Amino acid sequence: MKNAVVYIHGKGGSVDEAHHYEKFFNYEYDIIGFDYKSKLPWEAKAEFQKYFTDIFSRYNEVILIANSIGAYFSLISLSENFIKKAMFVSPIVDMENLILNIMSRLNISEEKLYKEKTITTPFGENLSWEYLSYVRNNPITWDIPTNILYAKNDNMTSLETMTNFANKINANITIMDNGEHFFHKKEQMIFLDNWFKEFI
Known part of the structure; x- marks a missing residue:
């Protein structure tokens, strides 16, 4: 082969x-x-x-x-x-760190993301509680x-x-x-x- x-x-x-x-x-x-x-x-x-x-x-x-x-x-x-x-x-x-940095720059708390589930950012990317949770639960x-x-x-x-x-x-x-x-x-x-x- x-x-x-x-x-x-x-x-x-x-x-x-x-x-x-x-x-x-x-x-x-x-x-x-x-x-x-x-x-x-x-x-x-x-x-x-x-x-x-x-x-x-x-x-x-x-x-x-x-x-x-x-x-x-x-x-x-x-x-x-x-x-x-x-x-x-x-x-x-480190996807978790990347997501948290974006949230910090936009002044979005974890509580807010948890409540809203998905938040659209000014640059077109969606922040997702499901995405963040998956990253945390599936380390490299x-x-x-x-x-x-x-x-x-x-x-x-x-x-x-x-x-x-x-x-x-x-x-x-x-x-x-x-x-x-x-x-x-x-x-x-x-x-x-x-x-x-x-x-x-």
């Missing part, structure tokens, strides 16, 4: 981004973009597990590349699967060999949070001083490619 590289995009991303990684692998690997539809973590867990059950039945070895919330959905869904290696770019690793457990690329200017996750998470799961972490959560500028993509070549 052949080997597979599965790429999982972040919010607003595309499976076409998987093509970027083709240059790092030879003919022994199929490069696959996973076009997941889920937006809620419990939906993602079911969708991801079903999808990867099929992948594992068809491939000998699987390498995971995941971005932002795609990495978070992977972390809560795939910890018990046989993945050889995970490469995470700007992963969301992960022991797959992992490398993390983090940008110092990431506006979603602090360096302290990312470092603590990397230490917790024994992952390698590489930090780009001038990077952003969304790696897209030329110098950022060169940095990403060099990181990827070093750790893959």
